[in-house]
Amino acid sequence: MVSEMKPDIAVLGVGAIEQHGSHLPIGTDWLIAKELSKRVAIALNALLLPAIPISMSECHGSFGGTVWIKPATLSAVVKDLVLSLHEQDILNLLVVNCHGGNFVLNPTIHQLNHEYPDMQIILSDETWPMSSNGKSIFEQSMTDLHAGEIETSLMMFLYPEFVKKKRVDYVPSFGREFLDYVTMDQISAEGVWGCSSKGTADKGSRAMTAQVEKITAYALNKFRMNP
Amino acid sequence: MISVYDSAELFIDSPAEIALLPLVGFTPSSYGTTELLITEICKRVTDQLPVETFLLPPWPYGTLPENDERAGVMVLHYETMALVVHDIVKSLFDHGIKKIVVINCLGSVNSSSALPDENSIVKTAVRQLNYENPELSAIWVQPFRVSGEHLKRLYGIEVTNEIVEKSILDYLFEHKGATESEDERAVWKEYANSISACNGQENEDAIGEKAFAEIIEAVVDYVMKTFSSIAMIKDIKKSGD
Numbered sequence: 001m002v003s004e005m006k007p008d009i010a011v012l013g014v015g016a017i018e019q020h021g022s023h024l025p026i027g028t029d030w031l032i033a034k035e036l037s038k039r040v041a042i043a044l045n046a047l048l049l050p051a052i053p054i055s056m057s058e059c060h061g062s063f064g065g066t067v068w069i070k071p072a073t074l075s076a077v078v079k080d081l082v083l084s085l086h087e088q089d090i091l092n093l094l095v096v097n098c099h100g101g102n103f104v105l106n107p108t109i110h111q112l113n114h115e116y117p118d119m120q121i122i123l124s125d126e127t128w129p130m131s132s133n134g135k136s137i138f139e140q141s142m143t144d145l146h147a148g149e150i151e152t153s154l155m156m157f158l159y160p161e162f163v164k165k166k167r168v169d170y171v172p173s174f175g176r177e178f179l180d181y182v183t184m185d186q187i188s189a190e191g192v193w194g195c196s197s198k199g200t201a202d203k204g205s206r207a208m209t210a211q212v213e214k215i216t217a218y219a220l221n222k223f224r225m226n227p
Numbered sequence: 228m229i230s231v232y233d234s235a236e237l238f239i240d241s242p243a244e245i246a247l248l249p250l251v252g253f254t255p256s257s258y259g260t261t262e263l264l265i266t267e268i269c270k271r272v273t274d275q276l277p278v279e280t281f282l283l284p285p286w287p288y289g290t291l292p293e294n295d296e297r298a299g300v301m302v303l304h305y306e307t308m309a310l311v312v313h314d315i316v317k318s319l320f321d322h323g324i325k326k327i328v329v330i331n332c333l334g335s336v337n338s339s340s341a342l343p344d345e346n347s348i349v350k351t352a353v354r355q356l357n358y359e360n361p362e363l364s365a366i367w368v369q370p371f372r373v374s375g376e377h378l379k380r381l382y383g384i385e386v387t388n389e390i391v392e393k394s395i396l397d398y399l400f401e402h403k404g405a406t407e408s409e410d411e412r413a414v415w416k417e418y419a420n421s422i423s424a425c426n427g428q429e430n431e432d433a434i435g436e437k438a439f440a441e442i443i444e445a446v447v448d449y450v451m452k453t454f455s456s457i458a459m460i461k462d463i464k465k466s467g468d
Contacts, residue, residue: 025231025233063235065229065322069314076310159232
């Protein structure tokens with residue numbers, strides 16, 4: 001019972017429902033967010049909130065299976081959840097964002113920390129570790145944005161039954177900032193930005209372990225407490 | 228059925244005609260079982276609808292009574308809830324899905340009005356969406372509400388939500404408790420502990436099975452008839468223009 005546990009920290013995962021090429025399920029970001037936030041919450045002995053399943057995916061344009069909410073809506077959802085936590089004296093919130101397009105989270109959390117000076121709300125670094133214990137995990141980093149080596153590896157580790165064999169490798173010739181100007185379907189016909197053929201379950205496993213360690217250490221340092 | 232475990236390719240090969248968006252309010256003491264019930268109901272409804280249907284995962288946060296001060300209760304303001312429903316339904320419509328069913332939590336077996344229990348903002352959001360997008364047919368459904376008369380015949384006139392939920396969970400637990408994901412098994416185990424603590428109560432999975440079937444049939448029937456009626460009304464209007 002929450003009233004008996006009296007948690008100090010809450011963990012909120014943020015996922016997305018959007019196309020991920022033809023080899024990964026549209027629920028990829030949400031499935032990863034659920035798993036990552038659960039593992040982090042266990043490590044922190046925190047209250048695990050249900051991961052938000054839908055967020056700012058309008059960047060994927062006309063690809064089927066993509067569902068979204070607007071930036072202001074996502075911001076409002078996070079604000080309301082923070083108010084709920086504040087009202088029951090859960091004053092530390094870790095937001096584990098697993099969709100790179102949720103840029104509104106940063107200013108929202110910045111503002112919330114000002115509005116609730118007795119709370120600490122932090123946003124975990126969503127970039128996946130490129131190495132662990134001195135050994136590199138992924139081969140591609142700067143060119144891997146969506147449904148590439150990283151996400152394919154994570155899903156091969158977590159949900160191999162939903163990963164299809166057919167892979168597409170595609171890296172456009174311009175930078176990520178172009179998604180501010182056009183949508184993914186205009187850049188990549190297959191919806192992939194990266195090298196999905198390089199994904200392996202072993203990379204996914206190592207990345208997940210390293211990410212949980214990284215986020216947990218960051219949270220403990222920021223919240224200045226021990227589990 | 229198309230779900231979030233499928234790739235986007237499926238939307239090209241078998242475009243969805245209907246989308247189902249389940250909404251669940253989050254309170255830690257009940258969330259696990261409410262989500263399981265709604266998920267199971269939605270899966271079966273999706274399977275039985277006669278057209279290709281896209282089933283979304285449950286949206287986990289809702290608007291609860293303002294005075295609900297139980298620990299762990301997470302609430303959205305009504306304006307936020309309206310925005311959530313608006314944005315999700317609109318994004319589905321923008322992808323060409325013109326029939327959208329919002330499963331507005333479970334509702335009440337004793338409800339008889341057109342006002343949804345607990346969550347009238349969802350009704351408002353759906354209404355506005357239909358006004359703003361004439362080609363869209365968005366409807367809200369509460370499974371216990373549309374099957375209320377069937378459930379009263381099954382259980383008797385004094386039936387409550389709690390009685391129905393428990394018997395359906397008993398039935399589903401018998402059939403699903405050991406087979407699902409680790410997270411779902413944890414919820415089922417917790418539920419099993421809670422029912423075993425109730426001394427002297429019989430396991431009512433037999434009636435639960437019937438109730439579950441009645442609810443699914445009632446929801447499917449309501450959805451198809453409602454969309455059919457809306458289409459007829461809109462056709463009448465068009466021909467009268």
